[in-house]
Amino acid sequence: MPKDGSTNRARILDAAEQLVIDHGYAATSVDRVLEAAGTSKGAFFHHFDSKLALARALTERYVAADLDQLNAGLDATADVADPAERVIAFLRYYEDRGDEIMGAQSNCLYVAVLTERQLLDAGTADLVRGAVQAWRAEIARLLSAAADGRATDLGDVEDLADHVFTTFEGAFLLCRATGSPQHMRAQLGVLRRLVGAALGVDDRDAARST
Amino acid sequence: MPKDGSTNRARILDAAEQLVIDHGYAATSVDRVLEAAGTSKGAFFHHFDSKLALARALTERYVAADLDQLNAGLDATADVADPAERVIAFLRYYEDRGDEIMGAQSNCLYVAVLTERQLLDAGTADLVRGAVQAWRAEIARLLSAAADGRATDLGDVEDLADHVFTTFEGAFLLCRATGSPQHMRAQLGVLRRLVGAALGVDDRDAARST
DNA sequence: GCTGAAACAGACTGGACAGTCTGTTTGTAA
DNA sequence: TTACAAACAGACTGTCCAGTCTGTTTCAGC
Incomplete structure (x- = not known):
């Protein structure tokens, strides 16, 4: 086997992710990606069949990282015994990381992907849909456990999720x-407070994840 | 004065709005807009200095319509006496129109505008920011009135707004x-329920706007 | 050290695109 | 009815862009 191309491929993906998140997909030319990644056209089209294939690879990687975040929140709060407090701890996990999230990226790749019709038609939206369903399923599970045996009417649990x-x-x-x-942290805080009120969880009682 | 060009200008804006909302700004070429609007290049650049100027005009018009929607919700619920119920009626106003909103457009122009860095740099985001602040100010007013004299702790009222x-x-x-x-209606419903729980407004008691 | 395939490099191409330019039509006012 | 300016129409241009193609380098296995 010749030179390992995986690092170069990752460099292209890194550069493309930043550019697409910040400028949008259509406004990001392959040449600009190559310039940022410090590589060449030959390398790009060796690793990706087309610009659309790049978008797909980009989204796949982003979805995987997104699902890692989901699991990280679930793992970090797995030890919270009370189901309602577990929900609040889960939400607080992301709230605590709100500034960090916005420090790492100025926007969400999903926004860029969902904006462009050509990417939707190319099936890239299906990947995002999968991520949406994963979050929905896991959070709905948490909420169902929290609602069980309580008087609170949460409405449709999946919609709430x-x-x-x-x-x-x-x-x-x-x-x-x-x-x-800072609005990211603030909005996640609003969500936690509202869900806390709906579940009847007192702020001060709610367990905080370590 | 010669032929009135305002109708043609509006046709260009209409076509461009649909295309930009659905495909994104960069992915929408002037030629495609002209094709959809049934007009010519000469007409386009007579009415708009550049494609960027189109984006600005598009956003200005969209913001104006958005603020009309804000005022419509305020007006429709102006007769609700109880401030907390007013908030819920206000939210329910949009919830009731959720399907209608998604029937008219497949996405929000704000999403397309905020995705593209070149539009942010061109000051188009400032227009959106103005709309955000208008919604924030009006809803914060409603929330402050609702929170006044109640024990409920809503957190930062502007964040909630x-x-x-x-x-x-x-x-x-x-x-x-x-x-x-249908998720638009569902999510607006979730919001109404959550805020209702936070304000202590019973669903069945809440006034419904006509 | 030779071979073969993967990993690159970069010049090149055909098309699409924003914007220009030269006209032509339209309506109004004198 | 002519003069004039706004409102168009559409051919044209230079640039940028996705994708191609022809090489060259790298390295494992023999």
């Missing part, structure tokens, strides 16, 4: 519109 | 990701 994704994406856009990255 | 914008934009993306427009 989807509100976490909704809050993430909406907050990304709010940050972009205002230019203030 | 921003959660309405967050929910709208997040729901647009959720609809796009899943391909299901």
Whole structure:
């Protein structure tokens, strides 16, 4: 086997991810990606069949990292015994990392991908849909456990679960519109407070993840 | 004065709005806009100095319509006496129109505008920021009145007010990701329920706007 | 050290695109 | 009815861009 190309491929993906998140997919030319990655056209089309294939690879990698984040939140709060407090601890996990999230990226790749019709048609949206369903399923599980035996009427549990994704994406856009990255943390905090009120969990009692 | 060009200009804006919302700004060529609008290059560059100027005009018009929606919600619920119930009626106003909103457009122009760095740099984001601040200010007013004299701790009222914008934009993306427009109504419903729980407003008691 | 295939490098191409330019039409006012 | 300016129409241009193609380098296995 010749020279290991995986590092170069990763460099291309890294550069492309930043550019696409910040500028959008259509506004990001392959040449600019190559310039940022410090590589050549030959290398690019060796690793990716087309620019669309890059978008797909980019999204696949991003979805995987996103699901890692989901599991990280689940793992970090696995020891919280009370199901309702578990939900709040789970939400607080991301709230605590809100600034960190916005420090690492100025927007969500999902926003860029979902904006462009050509990417939707190319099936890239299916990958995002998978991530949405994963978050929905796991959070709905947490919520069902929390609602069990309580008088609180949460409405459709899956819709409530989807509100976490909704809050993430909406907050990304709010940050972009205002230019203030602290809105991510603030909006995740709003979500935690609202769900806490709906579940009847007192703020001060709620377990905090380590 | 010669032929009135305002109708042609509006046709260009209409066509461009649909295309930009669905495909994104960079992925929408002027030629495709002209084709959809049934007009010519000469007409386009007579009405707009550049493609960037089109984006600005598009956003200005969209912001104006957005603020009309804000005022419509305020007006429709102006007769609700109890401030807390007013908030819920206000949210329910948009929830009731969720399907209608997604029927008219497959996404929000704000998403497309905020995705592209070149538009942010061109000051287009400032227009969106103005809309965000208008929603925030009006809803914060409603929330402050509702919180006044109640024991409920809503946290930062402006952050909670921003959660309405967050929910709208997040729901647009959720609809796009899943391909299901009914999520808009569902997410607005989740928001209403959560805020209702936080304010201690019983669902069945809450006034419904006509 | 020779071979073969993977990993690159970079010149090149055909098309698409934003914007220009030269006209032509339209309506109004004198 | 002519003069004039706004409102168009559409051919044209230079640039950028995705993708191609022809090489050259790298390295494992023999």
